[in-house]
């Protein structure tokens with residue numbers, strides 16, 4: 001794999017949805033980049049615009065202002081240069097596992113024997129060689145998502161875009177999937193932009209993590225992850241890991257509270273027996289009961 005390609009540059013991107021009364025500024029002046037072969041996560045409170053940014057880099061959506069570039073070229077539409085993995089498995093239920101993995105190659109006109117060899121080696125890598133003739137509805141969620149990942153890799157994209165790929169999985173499966181993904185990434189060293197709500201997941205997988213503000217989303221912080229590669233499960237206990245979790249929790253909690261401020265002011269804390277006036281979020285939070293402080 002050529003690690004010199006796969007450079008993503010998001011420059012001063014703003015997105016406004018709707019108009020007039022329904023106008024929503026989803027993101028505002030977002031700047032971020034992914035270097036060739038780098039694994040970068042984007043994390044932030046619900047509704048801050050993470051999927052909006054990923055949609056722009058995928059080419060599904062054009063920004064209202066600013067631009068996104070891949071290897072210096074403006075992104076205007078979807079391309080096989082940028083593979084996408086969604087939370088929903090989006091496999092074709094009428095195709096076998098192997099045919100699902102081969103699909104992009106078939107669309108690209110790759111001959112059958114090359115398709116078979118590529119699909120089989122990817123299935124092997126994902127530990128799914130024995131399931132090549134199964135259909136998606138015969139598989140668990142974790143297996144389906146592994147197929148989604150290798151299917152996206154089959155066409156050798158320059159960049160892999162992943163939107164909460166493990167969001168629908170139970171906690172244990174999710175942790176195992178993180179380990180599988182980091183092992184697969186270690187072999188491909190492809191550029192990845194990864195969206196997640198999960199702080200530990202973002203640290204475990206990434207070289208860098210961008211934290212977004214509440215809507216309209218902007219980049220609030222950029223955190224480098226100093227853990228060595230390859231990543232191993234025991235790193236969750238490393239002091240640097242624990243420190244980063246703490247730092248990211250603090251950053252995201254501020255933004256989650258800002259995102260929920262209107263609801264809180266409308267009595268969201270009433271169940272805690274609190275009188276909530278027009279205070280700032282900081283004041284509200286500072287006076288919240290312990291049950292609310294714990295994350």
Ligand SMILES: Nc1ncnc2c1ncn2[C@@H]1O[C@H](COP(=O)(O)OP(=O)(O)OP(=O)(O)O)[C@@H](O)[C@H]1O
Nearest residue numbers: 017018024026045046047048049050051052053215
């Ligand atoms: N097509 C659309 N029309 C109008 N508003 C939209 C549209 N798509 C997204 N939005 C709004 O833009 C904001 C950002 O949405 P987006 O889905 O990018 O956030 P997110 O950070 O990915 O959220 P979550 O973490 O909950 O998935 C939200 O307020 C959302 O309601």
